[in-house]
Amino acid sequence: MIETLLVLDTGSSVLKFQVFASDNLTVLMRGKVSGIGTRAALEASVEGSDEVIKDILASSGHDAALLAVLNLIDRHDDGWKIMAVVHRVVHGGQQFVEPVIVTPAILSKLEALIPLAPLHQPYNLAGIEASHELAVHAADIACFDTAFHAQQDPLFTTFAIEAELRDKGVRKYGSHGISYEWISSVLAKDHPRLASGRVVAAHLGNGASLCAIRDGRSVDTTMGMTALDGLPMGTRSGAIDPGAVTFMLRELGMGAIDVEDMLYERSGLKGLSGISGDVETLLASSDPRAAFALDYFALKVAQYAAMMATSMGGIDALVFTGGIGENAAPVREAIIKRLAFLGGFKTIVIPSNEELMMALHARELLRSRS
Known part of the structure; x- marks a missing residue:
């Protein structure tokens, strides 16, 4: 058996x-x-x-x-x-x-x-x-997916809203934590000097986020209370002025459900290009809207990567993972080019293996009960 x-x-x-x-x-x-x-x-x-x-x-x-x-x-x-x-x-x-x-x-x-x-x-x-x-x-x-970010300092998880709402759990939680934990484990094994340094990890796929990892721990991340905030994604908007949402509700007559559907399902690369939320499809397209969507994505990843570096006081390595991060070399190159002003830092591609990370956790939990 x-x-x-x-x-x-x-x-x-x-x-x-x-x-x-x-x-x-x-x-x-x-x-x-x-x-x-x-x-x-x-x-x-x-x-x-x-x-x-x-x-x-x-x-x-x-x-x-x-x-x-x-x-x-x-x-x-x-x-x-x-x-x-x-x-x-x-x-x-x-x-x-x-x-x-x-x-x-x-x-x-x-x-x-x-x-x-x-x-x-x-x-x-x-x-x-x-x-x-x-x-x-x-x-x-x-x-x-939120667990890896649970020990972040309140400085990085707090929204600038009144205490009554914060006390009800309105705060940043982050996501893609299983992926980031896997990256940390690989760095500890294969790149121990970097693992103890300042790493910006980029989980780029249909869902996308960045994480500032120092000494193997999550310091900051781009996703907020939900999996909607931060980077533009395949069909999700990423960060958007909250006033734009209230404008849609109040002035454009959109209902809450329609706004939610628009932000989650009809935005991001799909909304920008009007073609697709799939990066491979956009890279193969000659439509200028596809090029614009990819340029926008690379710009936002670079901007947020610089923000993650600020949270750690610098950057020693940029790690790419996820479907886009692992396979879309032109997108990686565009991001790295925009970050050249930060000076020298190492770039690495680490294939995601969230399933093995989960299996490791499960085995440990079962052994602790036996």
Whole structure:
């Protein structure tokens, strides 16, 4: 029997998964279910095999997606026993600052945080609910994207608003913390001198943010109370004058739901270009609007990187990760060029591995209970 950890990243339409051996954390299987809510399809591969497993699901909900994954693991029949299902949860609020085993009471508290991450949290929790029903002998473990930033000084987490609102949790939390924690662990192993220095980490993908990391700890980050603030993203606006939002509500007659949908779904690179929120598509386009959107993105990343450097009193390294950070060399070069005035600093690309970071946390948590 091989004890395993099933790591899930559950979104609105896609459930990504990896199966790890819990002893040495080697990947045994990986894949995804796409088309959740419409025409769901499973695609997976077993490590060490060239076979690609594909299947069309009869049902399309999150329960059906997870059931298909569990059935696949069962059919593979290599004596794998799932000890825990490990879930990425975007928002842990002020309470959840480290991985936890999810109980009904904890799940209820996480549901209360849905307004802070409306694009992600409901689906993260749908994965937990499905796992609770379908993988009854496995522990459900939640790892939080906000946790890595939990020890930031209040100087970097406080909004300039009245105390009554601050006391109700209106503050910065940050995101992409699992990715930044992975970067810190890689730096500690492969670049120990940089790990003890001042690092600006750039998680650039459909969601994007920057983090100031000094001595392996989060000092500052660009995302705010929600996953909307800071950098422009694939379809999210990033930072915008709050007065622009009140103008839309008061003068343009837009409702709160429409404004929220516009800021989350119709803005960012998609809104700027009028073409797409996908950087690969924009790089391949000859439309000047695509070039403008990419220039704007590079400018904003550079501006915020300089802000992160200010939070640490300088910069020793700029680390790129995420789909754009790892694969879009022209975007990286444009960002670095705009930061040349800061003087010499090292640039590194570190592939993201949030799943392994989550598996490490889960193994440690399970061992602490045994």
